[in-house]
Amino acid sequence: MATQTRMPVAAGEAAAVVDRIRVSVPDRGIRHDVRAVGIVWRRELIRFRTDRLRAITSLVQPFLFLFILGTGLSTLAGGGLPHTGSFDFKTFIYPGVLAMSVLFTAIFSAGSIVWDREFGFLREILVAPVSRAAIVIGKCLGGTTIATFQGVIFLCLAWFAHVPYNPALLLSLIGLLLLLSFTLTAFGVMMAARIKQFQAFMALTQMLVLPLFFLSGALYPLTGLPAWLTVLTRLDPLTYIVGPMRHLVFSYLHVPPQVAGLISTHLAPSITWAGWVVPIWLSLGIVAAMGLVMTAVAIAEFSKTE
Amino acid sequence: MAAQTGPAQADTVQTRAGPEAKQFGADAGPETVITVSGLAKRYGDIEAVRGIDFTVARGETFGFLGPNGAGKSTTIKILCTLANATAGTAIVAGHNAATERDAVRRNIGLVFQDTTLDTYLTAEQNLRFHAELYGVPKAAVMPRMRQVMDMVGLWDRKDSLVSTYSGGMQRRLEIARGLLHAPHVLFLDEPTVGLDPQTRSSIWAYINDLKSREDITIFLTTHYMDEAEHCDRIAIIDHGKIVAIDTPEALKASVGKDRVQIHTADDQRAIAELGTTFGIEAAVHDGAVTFSVAAGEQFVPRLFTEFSIPIRSVSVSRPSLDDVFMSYTGTTIRDAEGGAGNEFMRNIHKLRSGRR
Numbered sequence: 001m002a003t004q005t006r007m008p009v010a011a012g013e014a015a016a017v018v019d020r021i022r023v024s025v026p027d028r029g030i031r032h033d034v035r036a037v038g039i040v041w042r043r044e045l046i047r048f049r050t051d052r053l054r055a056i057t058s059l060v061q062p063f064l065f066l067f068i069l070g071t072g073l074s075t076l077a078g079g080g081l082p083h084t085g086s087f088d089f090k091t092f093i094y095p096g097v098l099a100m101s102v103l104f105t106a107i108f109s110a111g112s113i114v115w116d117r118e119f120g121f122l123r124e125i126l127v128a129p130v131s132r133a134a135i136v137i138g139k140c141l142g143g144t145t146i147a148t149f150q151g152v153i154f155l156c157l158a159w160f161a162h163v164p165y166n167p168a169l170l171l172s173l174i175g176l177l178l179l180l181s182f183t184l185t186a187f188g189v190m191m192a193a194r195i196k197q198f199q200a201f202m203a204l205t206q207m208l209v210l211p212l213f214f215l216s217g218a219l220y221p222l223t224g225l226p227a228w229l230t231v232l233t234r235l236d237p238l239t240y241i242v243g244p245m246r247h248l249v250f251s252y253l254h255v256p257p258q259v260a261g262l263i264s265t266h267l268a269p270s271i272t273w274a275g276w277v278v279p280i281w282l283s284l285g286i287v288a289a290m291g292l293v294m295t296a297v298a299i300a301e302f303s304k305t306e
Numbered sequence: 307m308a309a310q311t312g313p314a315q316a317d318t319v320q321t322r323a324g325p326e327a328k329q330f331g332a333d334a335g336p337e338t339v340i341t342v343s344g345l346a347k348r349y350g351d352i353e354a355v356r357g358i359d360f361t362v363a364r365g366e367t368f369g370f371l372g373p374n375g376a377g378k379s380t381t382i383k384i385l386c387t388l389a390n391a392t393a394g395t396a397i398v399a400g401h402n403a404a405t406e407r408d409a410v411r412r413n414i415g416l417v418f419q420d421t422t423l424d425t426y427l428t429a430e431q432n433l434r435f436h437a438e439l440y441g442v443p444k445a446a447v448m449p450r451m452r453q454v455m456d457m458v459g460l461w462d463r464k465d466s467l468v469s470t471y472s473g474g475m476q477r478r479l480e481i482a483r484g485l486l487h488a489p490h491v492l493f494l495d496e497p498t499v500g501l502d503p504q505t506r507s508s509i510w511a512y513i514n515d516l517k518s519r520e521d522i523t524i525f526l527t528t529h530y531m532d533e534a535e536h537c538d539r540i541a542i543i544d545h546g547k548i549v550a551i552d553t554p555e556a557l558k559a560s561v562g563k564d565r566v567q568i569h570t571a572d573d574q575r576a577i578a579e580l581g582t583t584f585g586i587e588a589a590v591h592d593g594a595v596t597f598s599v600a601a602g603e604q605f606v607p608r609l610f611t612e613f614s615i616p617i618r619s620v621s622v623s624r625p626s627l628d629d630v631f632m633s634y635t636g637t638t639i640r641d642a643e644g645g646a647g648n649e650f651m652r653n654i655h656k657l658r659s660g661r662r
Contacts, residue, residue: 031441032441035438035439035441036438036439036441038438039434039435039438039439043424043427043431043435046427046431047426047427050426051426116424119421119425120418120420120421120422120423121422121423121424123418123422124422124423124424124435124436125439127386127387127388127411127416128411128436128439128440129407129408129409129411129412129440129441130439130440130441
């Protein structure tokens, strides 16, 4: 069995002696931290690559929303959306569902921290002579990468929602997906720092994810809502990314001018705070700032458990 | 580098000849790797460790022996920077375990009681993760990885997922991983717990083997008496205090005499003659003439020359570490673990069995 392999290393022995001398772990420095970020990120990718089932299952939900719900509700609107005549409902919900396609992947990738804690691997990470920040950042970037990758797969289906494959549009959307994925992963990592059981983490995130999705205006326009709902939608961070995404997608649609006017007033209105129009840069800034703050909180949490 | 391609044995001294090694040597002296003084740890009302002192010399295999809940794991946690002591200090590899955590961590390897491998990754991926996290120089990663995996006989299984490994293989892989960054001290917390006897002895074969290949100090805890025999020195810990600390031989000698059993042609005459010639009280146990004597192996030649009755067979048995533990704590290790009246111990026990 395995024991035999210990013998035939005679050739490697001389080399090994030299190598043993060279193994001297350096003092902590930026380069060391960067390597730590890199390996935590890479582990996330390896785990994702080997777990194809997860990649497929997390695409099922956005699929259902776009094709089943989207098609079904189209008939309710009589072949087109009110105000616009022939505007497909699938096109309307596509940006929101695109956001959804990264939602679960991002948060559950962070959930693997809780899993690692339960199965011991987190200990291996936390006893290493490396800064907690490097570990948290690596984790956030890993989740960001695989979630964005999921989003890109969903992006390939744009044609079914009558969204054109315009390179500039696709690149901008990928940029927005990166931002969204990062903030969501940071949120997940922050939660995972505190929650010790995987089941509890799943239950809690499930409970939070759907309201976040529903309140973001992914499935309906943010106009003419009752006051209480208007307030709630403005409190949902997802609102500030779904809005710009829809804006972007609609600006690339080929529609008659009169429909375009209706779109901007009824279907994709700008986000407002008590009448004040929130500019897109601020909208995205809010999302980015939240991601950074949550990353900082997560780093603080993990440093505490040291 | 060219000067250092000597045989594997000679290299051990040069192994630490980096800039860090010099610093390490200056800080701690080459001979003492762990210095613990007045170390105490309390959890609320419970005093897990009550002021212990000991030193571990470089290259030593030092065993911490005691029943579950005696304070072994708490001590190892403090030494590994995973817990803060309530009082006292611990210097590990020349650095203070409380204030210079990173420095200590770089110089120690850890193998925990429970597995800390990522079972969804291959063995090689697990080791690579460790190498990157510990900042092992890039050029050294591959050869060193091969070296430590060869040492535990897992190189040909490096591409298998860890989830396909048996319990013993996982433990071996963890030992290899603990050695990857060439630590000065390897901490093994109950390295063979939960393994079957055959796997346990194979783990020990690998540990003894690595002693001959690496310049390393091993600190381990165990509650298996027979495993303590593998150590150069043992500290017996009970109720958070060290009750004895010495080599296994010396500890056994301190307990007292060896047990000698002889088979003779005439047991009654033999007993009588033992009394008259040597002044030894003997009796028949298990069908053999049995008596206790100091330094049994030196007594046997005398027995053969001075005894008039033909002897068919002789057996000399030394006191076991069980006897040692018994004589220092007044209880066997099994009784100590199952013992009633110690709330803390029982709680720990419950906690552990619950976790598995």
